[in-house]
Amino acid sequence: MTVRVNKPPIDLRSKLSELERPIGVKGNELMRAETAQEARDLVSAGRKNMVINGDMSVSQRSTSFANPAATPNGFYTLDRFSFQANNTNYTVSQDSTGPDGFSRSLKVTMGTATTLDYMRLAATIEGYNFRGAKFGTPSAEHLTLSFWVKSSLTGTFAVGFRNGNSLTANLGTSLVTTYNIHNSNVWEYKTVLIPPNTNGSVSWNDDSVLGMVIMWDLGDGTGRCPSITSSINSVWQTADNYYPVGFDETVKLASTSSATWQITGVQLEVGKNATEFEHRSYGEELALCQRYFYINGGEQHDIISQAFSPHTTEIAIAWPHPVEMRATPTVTISSTNNNNTVFYFRPINNTGFALTGNGRSIAQMTKHHASIWFNSMSGVPAVPGQVRVQNARTAFIHLSAEL
Numbered sequence: 001m002t003v004r005v006n007k008p009p010i011d012l013r014s015k016l017s018e019l020e021r022p023i024g025v026k027g028n029e030l031m032r033a034e035t036a037q038e039a040r041d042l043v044s045a046g047r048k049n050m051v052i053n054g055d056m057s058v059s060q061r062s063t064s065f066a067n068p069a070a071t072p073n074g075f076y077t078l079d080r081f082s083f084q085a086n087n088t089n090y091t092v093s094q095d096s097t098g099p100d101g102f103s104r105s106l107k108v109t110m111g112t113a114t115t116l117d118y119m120r121l122a123a124t125i126e127g128y129n130f131r132g133a134k135f136g137t138p139s140a141e142h143l144t145l146s147f148w149v150k151s152s153l154t155g156t157f158a159v160g161f162r163n164g165n166s167l168t169a170n171l172g173t174s175l176v177t178t179y180n181i182h183n184s185n186v187w188e189y190k191t192v193l194i195p196p197n198t199n200g201s202v203s204w205n206d207d208s209v210l211g212m213v214i215m216w217d218l219g220d221g222t223g224r225c226p227s228i229t230s231s232i233n234s235v236w237q238t239a240d241n242y243y244p245v246g247f248d249e250t251v252k253l254a255s256t257s258s259a260t261w262q263i264t265g266v267q268l269e270v271g272k273n274a275t276e277f278e279h280r281s282y283g284e285e286l287a288l289c290q291r292y293f294y295i296n297g298g299e300q301h302d303i304i305s306q307a308f309s310p311h312t313t314e315i316a317i318a319w320p321h322p323v324e325m326r327a328t329p330t331v332t333i334s335s336t337n338n339n340n341t342v343f344y345f346r347p348i349n350n351t352g353f354a355l356t357g358n359g360r361s362i363a364q365m366t367k368h369h370a371s372i373w374f375n376s377m378s379g380v381p382a383v384p385g386q387v388r389v390q391n392a393r394t395a396f397i398h399l400s401a402e403l
Helices: 012-018 024-032 036-042 127-133 282-290
Strands: 064-066 071-076 081-085 090-095 105-110 119-126 143-151 155-162 174-181 188-194 210-217 260-270 293-298 303-311 314-320 330-335 343-347 353-355 360-365 369-374 385-389 395-400
Touching: 119 127, 119 260, 127 210, 143 155, 143 174, 174 188, 210 260, 282 293, 293 303, 303 343, 314 360, 330 360
Parallel strands: none
Antiparallel strands: 064 090, 071 081, 081 119, 090 105, 105 260, 119 210, 143 188, 143 260, 155 174, 155 210, 293 395, 303 314, 303 385, 314 369, 330 395, 343 353, 343 385, 360 369
16 A cells, blocks of 8 residues: 655745844854853853852942052952052942943042052952862863953053962962953943963862952053063963063053043853853842851941850850851951940840950851850859940951952
């Protein structure tokens, strides 16, 4: 028996026209994806941004840092962003403007123009978050840095990348490259391709210490910078003593009085293409920042911790950190008032008892919790209660495990 199957005719012209339909940037990138993981990354399936607080939404310490102390080790401003400069003639602030999709940015405002040895903004990335780059191995990946930037100045600017155990220790290699700002005071989107570093003799940390640091040059002097025509342009190198993050010929914010430079939407990801910024919720971003720094206390009456009095001369307080910290934190107690009477003990009988700062001691500090004792006092009621910030006081306990 013969079975005859009739198929409808195929309109070859129509089928060919379908191949010409626009599929967008993402579609083109997906078609070129070489691996399943690369395709997942392109459609934002899974986490991709190694930079924490890239949208500049979290600033626990303050919203403005005017004339901060000059330090080569970095002064943290907005969370996870450190500033290095050998002068104090500038202000860093959390600005309430940004490009579409961003409500905050980090703004640098220069004071009087000056020639500096160094001036740069740094974003530090923990080794655990950087390990996906696989730097220092034959399988090292390409990386892409993307960000939005706005400045009162135009021209060629520099950005650099380094390894090391800190901003100033155990440096082994660096790469410096450029980006251009074409229009003054207009937000512009920039992408920078970073070639893989397969040099096995260079150490790239993949644990709880510094993995990579990104540095935007805003005023590095000629003693630290090579010529932009140098053979190290966009090449990983180890020969220069300063491991530069800038070039002599690039624009220096420090050279122009009252100049401004703003940045937001900072993203570092694996791959040769920049993808859309990974927006995380504010609560999640804050928790990620608190691994490195958080504040206990603040305004008057804020509860520091539940407390008890083991003796009439001592009061003990202890509390868990909001998240596991990167390392055992250092503790700083700061206040805008008399530092000796910024806290008080309120026992269950509701009688306030002022605590002096002369007898404070750290009983125990770990990645998970803090314990502080107030001692060298007298007449402390032997009942449980709370330690709070005094009336009309503004006191903070800073806990820092920064890179």
